[in-house]
Amino acid sequence: MTPSNLPDHTDLPEPSPHDIAAAAAGDREAFRRIVERYQGMVYTMAYNLLGNHVDAEDASQEAFLRLHQKLGGFRGSSTFTTWFFRLALNAIIDYQRRFRKYGALPDVPEPVADPVAEVLRRDGYARVMRALADLPPDYRLPLVLRDLYGLRYGEISDALDRPLGTVKACVHRGRTSLRLRLQAGGGLDEEA
Amino acid sequence: MDCVTCREVIQRYIDGELDDGRVVEFQRHLSFCGDCAAELQGIAAARAVLRAAREVTVDVPAGFADRVTAALEAQPEPSALERALATATGGVLPGRVPRRIRHYGYYVLAFAAVVIGLQRKYGHKPGEGEVKV
Ligand SMILES: [Zn+2]
Numbered sequence: 221m222t223p224s225n226l227p228d229h230t231d232l233p234e235p236s237p238h239d240i241a242a243a244a245a246g247d248r249e250a251f252r253r254i255v256e257r258y259q260g261m262v263y264t265m266a267y268n269l270l271g272n273h274v275d276a277e278d279a280s281q282e283a284f285l286r287l288h289q290k291l292g293g294f295r296g297s298s299t300f301t302t303w304f305f306r307l308a309l310n311a312i313i314d315y316q317r318r319f320r321k322y323g324a325l326p327d328v329p330e331p332v333a334d335p336v337a338e339v340l341r342r343d344g345y346a347r348v349m350r351a352l353a354d355l356p357p358d359y360r361l362p363l364v365l366r367d368l369y370g371l372r373y374g375e376i377s378d379a380l381d382r383p384l385g386t387v388k389a390c391v392h393r394g395r396t397s398l399r400l401r402l403q404a405g406g407g408l409d410e411e412a
Numbered sequence: 413m414d415c416v417t418c419r420e421v422i423q424r425y426i427d428g429e430l431d432d433g434r435v436v437e438f439q440r441h442l443s444f445c446g447d448c449a450a451e452l453q454g455i456a457a458a459r460a461v462l463r464a465a466r467e468v469t470v471d472v473p474a475g476f477a478d479r480v481t482a483a484l485e486a487q488p489e490p491s492a493l494e495r496a497l498a499t500a501t502g503g504v505l506p507g508r509v510p511r512r513i514r515h516y517g518y519y520v521l522a523f524a525a526v527v528i529g530l531q532r533k534y535g536h537k538p539g540e541g542e543v544k545v
Contacts, residue, residue, distance in 0.1 A: 399458035
């Protein structure tokens with residue numbers, strides 16, 4: 221599960237093997253430097269996947285606590301960022317799975333033709349994130365994993381433990397739903 | 413290809429999963445059907461927007477690193493039983509269990525206590541059936 225183009229939200233270098241070993245051995249300052257280095261990546265991932273700040277905070281904390289437990293197992297066969305991205309993703313998905321039952325798939329209204337690009341040019345990312353947060357989790361998770369993080373359908377099916385056909389259907393409906401929300405305003409509150 | 417079929421395959425086209433023959437049919441349909449062309453454009457745009465969102469970082473709430481550090485400090489060195497429970501509950505160690513699953517944690521503890529009690533009652537030999545750590 222390694223996205224082709226891993227988002228890296230900082231110009232800071234990866235933690236050194238020495239830092240990683242120190243953090244794994246219980247050096248809290250070394251671990252804190254890793255938290256500060258990766259909090260943007262993890263929090264953004266959690267927010268994109270879970271759609272609200274309360275869950276994003278809880279899930280991000282869990283991701284870092286899990287990192288602390290597993291740090292000693294990092295062997296350097298991939299970059300630290302790649303390794304931790306996968307670990308954090310699994311932690312966030314596990315978090316989501318504990319609290320949210322997958323329900324019946326909601327209906328998607330019939331699409332109306334309208335260019336989304338114009339909406340985006342006007343309102344930007346905040347609007348996209350609100351529309352994304354507004355999607356049912358059944359759609360949002362597979363959609364974000366597929367179109368935002370670039371995972372393959374098979375990888376998403378494994379990560380979410382859902383059948384391949386269901387994952388595809390959810391991504392497809394998620395795209396349509398997102399597009400409709402973007403073009404319609406989707407009941408979004410306009411912020412000043 | 414008619415509009416109904418076109419709408420059915422539009423997402424597979426976006427995902428690059430249509431075979432070449434179908435792609436030709438699909439594109440031929442779009443060349444004269446403005447509705448389907450607009451549909452494709454809209455969905456492809458939504459996808460492109462998400463791809464672009466990769467570059468965006470959400471602001472991390474103030475004090476986040478402090479709270480992670482505090483949660484870590486609050487964790488006692490886990491006992492053998494706690495490590496086993498952490499494995500059973502997906503790697504969450506006590507000390508910073510998200511509030512909504514604390515009760516769930518109690519159920520797990522209660523269940524573990526019952527299992528241990530039953531093992532004692534039905535006289536396992538010492539060392540048998542214990543949780544390996
Ligand atoms: Zn058509």
